[in-house]
Amino acid sequence: MMPIMPEGFGPLSGVRVGHAADAEALTGSTVLLFPEGAVAACQVLGGATGERELETLQPTHLVERIDALVFAGGSAFGLDAAGGVMRWCEEHEMGFNAGVARVPIVPAAIVFDLRLAGRRRPDAAMGYAAAQAAMDARPDAPVLEGNAGAGTGCTVGKLFGVSRAMKAGIGCWTERLQGDAGEVTIAALAVVNAFGDVLEWGSGQIIAGARRSDASGEFVNMAEAIRRGEGRSGFAEGDVVKGELAGRGSVTGGRPDPNTVLVAVATDAALSRAEASRVARMAAAGMARAISPAHTTYDGDVIFVLSVGNARADLNALGIAAADAVARAILRGVTQAHSAAGIPGLAG
Numbered sequence: 001m002m003p004i005m006p007e008g009f010g011p012l013s014g015v016r017v018g019h020a021a022d023a024e025a026l027t028g029s030t031v032l033l034f035p036e037g038a039v040a041a042c043q044v045l046g047g048a049t050g051e052r053e054l055e056t057l058q059p060t061h062l063v064e065r066i067d068a069l070v071f072a073g074g075s076a077f078g079l080d081a082a083g084g085v086m087r088w089c090e091e092h093e094m095g096f097n098a099g100v101a102r103v104p105i106v107p108a109a110i111v112f113d114l115r116l117a118g119r120r121r122p123d124a125a126m127g128y129a130a131a132q133a134a135m136d137a138r139p140d141a142p143v144l145e146g147n148a149g150a151g152t153g154c155t156v157g158k159l160f161g162v163s164r165a166m167k168a169g170i171g172c173w174t175e176r177l178q179g180d181a182g183e184v185t186i187a188a189l190a191v192v193n194a195f196g197d198v199l200e201w202g203s204g205q206i207i208a209g210a211r212r213s214d215a216s217g218e219f220v221n222m223a224e225a226i227r228r229g230e231g232r233s234g235f236a237e238g239d240v241v242k243g244e245l246a247g248r249g250s251v252t253g254g255r256p257d258p259n260t261v262l263v264a265v266a267t268d269a270a271l272s273r274a275e276a277s278r279v280a281r282m283a284a285a286g287m288a289r290a291i292s293p294a295h296t297t298y299d300g301d302v303i304f305v306l307s308v309g310n311a312r313a314d315l316n317a318l319g320i321a322a323a324d325a326v327a328r329a330i331l332r333g334v335t336q337a338h339s340a341a342g343i344p345g346l347a348g
Contacts, residue, residue, distance in 0.1 A: 009143040009172035010187040014038070014308035015266050017189065018134025019149030019170075020127075025120035026340060027073035027113050029081040030149030030170065030191065031130040032264055032306070035094065037065030039307040040107070041276035043284055046299030048258035050076045053107040057304075059273040063105050067094045068131065069304060070108035071150040071191050071262045074121030082108035084127030092135075109302050111193040112258040113153030115162045116341050122150075143189065145170045146336035146347055150262070154193040155343055156291075156334060157209030158259060159222045159231035166208040167345030168192040171333030175321040179269065179313035186267045186318060188283075188325035192333030195259035195298045196291045197222050201331055206292075208334035208346060217344075223292045260300035261287060261330065265322045268309025275315055276305040282319025286326030 009017060014036050021028030042057050052070075056063050067089050072078035086104045089095055095102035114121075130149065145151075151169030158165045174187040192198065197209025197219065206219040210231075225231055265283050280303045287301060288294045295301055303326065337345040 008174055009189050010174060010185065010266070011140050012185055012187055012266050012268055012308060016134040016137060016139070017143045018130045018132065018137055019144055020130035020133060021149055021152040022120055023152065026116040026153040027120065027122055028149045028152035029070060029072040029078065029122040029126045029130045031085055031127065031134050032069040033131060033134040034067055034306070034308060036308070037067060039064070039271055039273055039276055040066045040304060041273050041280050042302055042304045043277070043280035044302050045284055045287065045295045046260060046301035047297035048260070049300035049302060050079065050110040051108065051302065052079050052082055053105065056105055057107060057273070059277065063096050066105045066107055068104065068106045069264055069306070070106060070127060072108065072110050072122040072127070073113040073150055073153050075110055075112045075114055075258065077121040078110040079108055080124050081122040081127030081130070082106050084124035085131045087124065088128050088131035109262050111150060111154060111191055111260040111262060113193065116153040143172050145172055145332060147338050147340060150191045151333065154191060156192060156194045157197050157211070157222060158195055159210045159220065159225060162343065163214050164211045165343060166211070166334065167337045167340055167343045168198070168208065168334045169337040171329040171331065171336060173325045173328035173332060175325045177313060177317055177321050179311045181312060184267065184269050184311045184313040186265060186321045186325050188322070188329040189264045190326065190329040190333050191262040192330050193259050194261050194291045195296050196293045198330060198334045199290055199292055201328060226293065258300055259298050261291065263287065263303045263326050263329065264306060265303065265325060266306040266308060267318065269307060269311045269313045269318055270309060271307035276307055278315060279319045279322050280305040283322035283326050286323035287330065289323070290327040290330040
């Protein structure tokens with residue numbers, strides 16, 4: 001039986017994680033640094049992805065390793081954070097050696113948190129701060145979950161607008177399995193900003209999602225509601241709600257915003273980019289297991305797989321463990337999130 005680490009990300013030699021956030025504006029950035037580089041691949045699953053440098057993860061691309069991975073709020077505006085991470089990496093002599101300069105390879109992906117964040121968004125300074133926080137963190141320190149970094153402004157269950165949604169954020173989980181020459185670690189970090197509901201591991205019961213009213217704790221079950229033709233059907237401004245959400249552009253009507261779950265799965269197993277891509281495809285099962293509905297036209301879901309070690313393990317076993325880690329990380333993304341801007345969170 002596979003031993004399970006109950007929570008947390010890693011620790012993994014070769015991976016450093018840091019957050020930076022604007023707690024007032026409810027947005028932020030999370031950076032994964034790879035001081036020795038990481039073999040990386042990704043699987044794009046949703047229909048509303050915002051990204052940068054994903055083409056460098058293709059098996060045929062010249063660059064073999066990446067130096068950092070950036071997750072940020074702010075929708076496409078938040079891609080600016082990657083510029084700050086590139087500057088940090090250049091200052092620390094990280095990057096692809098192009099002869100005349102080292103060029104940091106920094107893929108990035110974003111979540112749409114503008115209903116909460118408004119006009120203050122992650123920028124280069126925030127990306128730089130998150131990279132510095134990653135380097136300053138103790139290698140064995142737990143990664144902060146819940147309302148942290150790119151998870152600061154995250155919500156789930158938005159069929160009827162953010163006022164009937166629930167707060168979400170960052171979640172982490174680590175699985176371990178026996179490899180060819182010892183233990184192999186598979187650690188997942190998820191930024192949970194799903195359009196759909198989040199389901200409890202095993203039972204499939206909704207634990208966070210669209211509520212029947214602003215004041216209700218009862219869930220609608222979005223998948224069933226959509227099949228009945230209920231809910232929002234595209235972009236519009238809608239009616240601004242009152243109270244803590246006022247002034248942030250939150251709505252009760254109109255069309256669904258883009259939503260996204262971003263996942264990084266890091267392992268000390270040695271993988272080629274083609275193998276990492278296969279693990280990413282298998283890991284996607286964990287996202288579909290934890291979210292209903294998943295990968296909609298309103299989601300920009302992406303799963304990244306990052307190899308930073310030399311351990312050997314069966315590729316199928318890695319994929320199975322990665323799917324489990326992804327599902328449990330998403331679950332923690334809601335159980336560890338605190339209420340904010342009048343949106344209830346399970347952590348109080």
